[in-house]
Amino acid sequence: MARKQTTSVTPSSGIGLDLHLELDGIGLRVGLTEALRAAVRSGRLASGTRLPASRALASDLGVARSTVTEYYTTLVEEGWLVARHGSGTHVAQRAVPRGAPEQDIQPHQHTLGLQPGAAEYPDFPRASWLAAARKALAAAPHSAFGYGDPLGRMELRRALADYLSRVRGVDADPRRIAITSGYHHGLGVLARALRAEGVGTVAVEAYGLGLYRHVLQDAGMETHALEVDERGARLDDLADLVPGSAAMLTPAHQFPTGHALSADRRNALLDWARATGGVVLEDDYDGEFRYDRKPIGALQGLDPDHVVYFGTASKSVAPALRLAWAVVPERLMSAVGVAKGRVDTVSVLDQLTFTEFVTSGKFDRHVRSRRQSYRTRRDQLVTTLAVRAPDVRVLGMSAGLQVALVLPSGTEERILQAATRQGFFVSGLSEFRHPLAPRPAPWSDGLVVNFSAVSDSAWPTALESLASVLP
Incomplete structure (x- = not known):
């Protein structure tokens, strides 16, 4: 042989x-x-x-x-x-490799995706990003091409400290900022750090992305569901947690129901953290996209010793950057450094480019432009539904990149199937409910519609398709 x-x-x-x-x-x-x-x-x-x-x-x-x-x-x-x-x-050019089954090569069939997480990104600021990249690369010191500080480039941490203080009211010392590869990565880092500090339980909102509950569970932590109503997360059950536990919330704009955490509950949450030694994980989800008035400031600014603030460029610029940040209490920075590892996990060149993008004012201008565009879309959606589906109620405040729609009881699954037949996809509200939430859901049936997920040219068709399947 x-x-x-x-x-x-x-x-x-x-x-x-x-x-x-x-x-x-x-x-x-x-x-x-x-x-x-x-x-x-x-x-x-x-x-x-x-x-x-x-x-x-x-x-x-x-x-x-x-x-x-x-x-x-x-x-x-x-x-x-x-x-x-x-x-x-x-x-040489060969139509099909010998021995391989023949397959028809079809052009990609575009399907309208209105579910959270789906997106079109025609508005990525290519020209200004490229200009920022060229300037950042030209000015980068030779040391920038090494492995980098595990917590991120100090240039970006300083730029974010200034930006977050000015725009979101965050108490952000650059030395307490960790740059991460997206929110998912950042949450995992904090979960491991908290677990190493002995935290075993995290209270989460009864409605939210299951993906993030899994991140916490993968770190060995139990999740305890807090019910959600028109004033945000209900905090009654925090009293049942052992001292030193954590709570993960979206206080500026609850995902996916769209409500802000009320002022009295914000104060009660911080009182709980101070009294028990607890930690609040603040996901500033869609915090920069409020349309009816100035965005609500970050909770972290009220008590930086008990709140970890998370922000990301995924919604404001694009998920492809894999760029996020956490502003961490001083007492947790050592554990976060260990959990993050010994080498920077985020492209240093992207960090330097984003630094230039922020300090030049291009980031502010881009966010303002997106805010106006998304506000127009949300207004069009609400106006259309008021005429075409008056029995459907829009939950939450005028903010964010999606709306939650309350449907007549027992209709969610039927409407999801009708949407699929029409060639577009939305998510059911029940998809985001914590499986162990103890009380009956305040909203039994509904949809979560991401109005930022399609291009400007496709939006009228998407809106008409949505209206056609609603009761």
Whole structure:
């Protein structure tokens, strides 16, 4: 039986192309031709892939150039390769790899997605972001190209401290800010830090993203559901928690019901934290997008010693940046540093670009532009529903990137199915309810509609489709 070996052809010159081939021990010429046929046949070498020059490949294999030239010529004659003067040797165009099932190549069929998390991003500020990236890269010190501070670049932490203090009322010392790769990552870091400090229970809102409950549970913490009404999370059950527990809330704009935590409950929450040594995890969800008046300031500004403030660029700019931040009480910074690790987890170049984006004022202008656009969409949605579906109630205040709609009892599943048949997707309100919430839900049936999820051109069609399936 012929011996099979795997050979990775790497150019010794440093300027050629790498090529991985699996060679059978049946002679060099036959082995090479069979290995290349197999790579093309399987689709591993796609149509148009450029191959190493014959001289470079011969040098790497330690054979005469004429041997490789003959090898290439044979495969060109068989139709596996094409050789063009001045452009080298490439894998030939093949409709379907031999032995592979034929598949029709269809253009992507766009489906309107109005569920939270789905999005179109035609308004990403490409020009201003590119300008910020060029300026940041030109000014970056040589040290910026190393592994970086685990807590993030100090330039960005200073810029965020100024911005959050000015815009959200956060008490943000740069030394107490940790830069993370998105909110999901940041929450995981804090959960591990709290668990290391002995915190075993976190109170969460009865309505919220299950993904984040799982992050807490993965860190070994139990979650306790707090019911939600028109004044935000109900705090009665906090008295049942052991001292030193934590509570995770969205006080500026509860997700997904859309209510703000009332002033008396904000004070009661902080009183609980002070009296018990508890920690409040403040997810400033959609905090910058309030349309009827100035956004509500962050809870953290009232008690920075007991509140961890989370913010992110995912909603204001784009999730692809994987850029978020946590403003942490001094007593937890050591545990957060350990939980985050020894090396920065966020692209330093993206941090420097975002620093320039913030300090230049481009971030402020972008957020204001998005706020006006989303306000227009929300107003159009509310006006349309008032005419087309007067029995459907819009929950919450005029803020955020989605609305919760209260439906007649028993209709949620039927309407979700009707929406799917119409070619668009929304989420049911029940999808976000904590499975262990003890009391009956205050809103039994509903939808959560993300009005920021489609492009401007698609929005009228999406709005009409939504109105057509509502009672």
